[in-house]
Amino acid sequence: MSVFVIGNITDWVVLALVAIILFGGSKKIPELARSLGRAMGEFKKGQKEIEKEIASETKLEAEAAKVPEQ
Numbered sequence: 001m002s003v004f005v006i007g008n009i010t011d012w013v014v015l016a017l018v019a020i021i022l023f024g025g026s027k028k029i030p031e032l033a034r035s036l037g038r039a040m041g042e043f044k045k046g047q048k049e050i051e052k053e054i055a056s057e058t059k060l061e062a063e064a065a066k067v068p069e070q
Contacts, residue, residue: 025045 017029020032
């Protein structure tokens with residue numbers, strides 16, 4: 001097994017933090033954390049909108065199936 005194989009997400013996060021500290025300096029960490037927080041918020045917002053849309057479509061399809069055709 002190679003020493004350079006990184007399998008789980010924790011290893012990647014630690015590696016990224018070390019790289020940021022070494023190359024970007026510690027001044028950039030708060031800025032990166034804010035950006036990550038905003039990105040996560042936007043992702044969750046989009047996810048909720050998609051879930052709401054799917055629920056609405058499912059409800060409409062269920063109601064259409066209940067109405068007998070004449």
